[in-house]
Amino acid sequence: MSKHRKIRLGMIGGGLNSFIGIVHRIAAYMGEEYTLIGGAFDSNYESALEFANKLELDPARTYPNIDTFIEKELALPENERIEAVVVVTPNFLHYPMAKQLIQAGFHVICEKPVTNTAAEAIELEELVHKHKVVFTLTHTYTGYPMVRQMKTMIAQGTLGKIQKVDAQYYQGWINPVIHDKDKRATVWRLDPAKAGQSCCMGDIGVHAFNMIEYTTGLKTLKVLADVDTLYEDNPLDIDGTAMCKFDNGAKGLVRASQIATAEENNLRIAVYGTKASLKWEQENPNYLYFLQEGQPLQVLKPGHEYNGDLAKISTKMAPGHPEGIFDSMANIYLGTARAIRGEAYLEGAFPTIRDGVRGMKFIEAVLASAGNGNVWTEIVD
Numbered sequence: 001m002s003k004h005r006k007i008r009l010g011m012i013g014g015g016l017n018s019f020i021g022i023v024h025r026i027a028a029y030m031g032e033e034y035t036l037i038g039g040a041f042d043s044n045y046e047s048a049l050e051f052a053n054k055l056e057l058d059p060a061r062t063y064p065n066i067d068t069f070i071e072k073e074l075a076l077p078e079n080e081r082i083e084a085v086v087v088v089t090p091n092f093l094h095y096p097m098a099k100q101l102i103q104a105g106f107h108v109i110c111e112k113p114v115t116n117t118a119a120e121a122i123e124l125e126e127l128v129h130k131h132k133v134v135f136t137l138t139h140t141y142t143g144y145p146m147v148r149q150m151k152t153m154i155a156q157g158t159l160g161k162i163q164k165v166d167a168q169y170y171q172g173w174i175n176p177v178i179h180d181k182d183k184r185a186t187v188w189r190l191d192p193a194k195a196g197q198s199c200c201m202g203d204i205g206v207h208a209f210n211m212i213e214y215t216t217g218l219k220t221l222k223v224l225a226d227v228d229t230l231y232e233d234n235p236l237d238i239d240g241t242a243m244c245k246f247d248n249g250a251k252g253l254v255r256a257s258q259i260a261t262a263e264e265n266n267l268r269i270a271v272y273g274t275k276a277s278l279k280w281e282q283e284n285p286n287y288l289y290f291l292q293e294g295q296p297l298q299v300l301k302p303g304h305e306y307n308g309d310l311a312k313i314s315t316k317m318a319p320g321h322p323e324g325i326f327d328s329m330a331n332i333y334l335g336t337a338r339a340i341r342g343e344a345y346l347e348g349a350f351p352t353i354r355d356g357v358r359g360m361k362f363i364e365a366v367l368a369s370a371g372n373g374n375v376w377t378e379i380v381d
Contacts, residue, residue, distance in 0.1 A: 009034040010082035013089035015041030015051040020088050027329035033337035040069045070104045095120045102127045107134040114356030116196040121360040125353045136336040139210045139351040143328035145302035145314040146288040150278050151215045152308035159273025165252030167208035167269040170260035199236035201366050205256035206359040211269050218246040224376045225369040242366050310346050
């Protein structure tokens with residue numbers, strides 16, 4: 001019996017005091033598919049070395065920047081060098097760093113947004129195909145077992161024809177700072193140079209959009225959108241709504257806000273079909289609500305035999321044991337590991353560069369719609 005070898009993992013960013021770095025590392029460890037070898041963890045090399053020491057990593061595999069990382073790793077024998085690299089840097093660095101890594105032949109696991117523009121995302125997609133690497137975009141919420149069960153049930157026709165979809169993502173974290181000019185000037189997500197074209201719709205609205213296309217399999221053809229910056233001197237949106245037209249003729253809604261006072265992380269989706277409906281919310285992720293005309297409400301939960309294969313392989317605990325955001329991300333890492341090894345995996349096991357392209361096209365269509373006076377705008381694909 002051959003030994004199951006763990007994938008050698010590197011990380012760009014994600015060092016000391018990085019919450020998202022912790023999420024990625026725990027997710028990678030949970031499935032016992034990866035070993036973190038090294039990386040360029042911080043723009044401050046001393047901080048990077050301190051971080052590596054904390055994790056008991058080899059300081060010789062801790063690099064001052066991505067250029068040195070690539071140069072030194074490629075100089076190693078193929079059976080020793082890092083194979084897959086996690087990019088958890090600020091938004092504006094995702095595209096150039098992912099591009100360098102893909103061209104060097106590394107598999108890439110990238111935080112979203114994948115790029116600052118749709119054109120950049122399309123370029124990365126072409127490079128992924130050219131260099132034959134695996135590219136995973138961490139739309140984390142697609143990893144929840146009951147989101148995956150939702151996807152399965154819709155694909156099986158359980159709801160009938162989809163006729164209405166409503167997805168929202170409400171947070172309130174910007175509200176305490178947005179009303180003070182000096183305070184909001186310190187928020188990097190409101191700085192176009194660091195955050196890109198959009199704050200709210202680019203940061204969380206795109207999650208709601210991705211959730212629609214992931215669970216329903218529908219393609220969004222057009223959007224009619226409005227966004228709000230609240231103050232004229234605030235350059236980026238902090239609230240937005242987009243009406244959507246789908247390729248099956250149905251319509252839907254994406255609603256997102258970062259000034260929904262006191263909201264925490266309220267992502268939810270409702271899909272209404274001709275025969276039945278499904279509803280799910282991220283803050284209570286173990287419950288999938290199944291509604292049928294004239295029937296009692298059913299609540300589906302992970303860990304049971306009535307779920308489909310995609311939900312089953314995404315469940316780590318026995319029924320009644322809560323699973324959360326780390327488990328969700330770990331499912332994405334598991335699917336990625338199988339793809340890297342060339343093993344079989346189920347469709348929907350992890351988001352790809354295609355999801356990144358679709359997301360960036362959605363963001364740009366929303367901004368164009370709002371900027372042109374709230375008009376229907378095509379998502380050209």
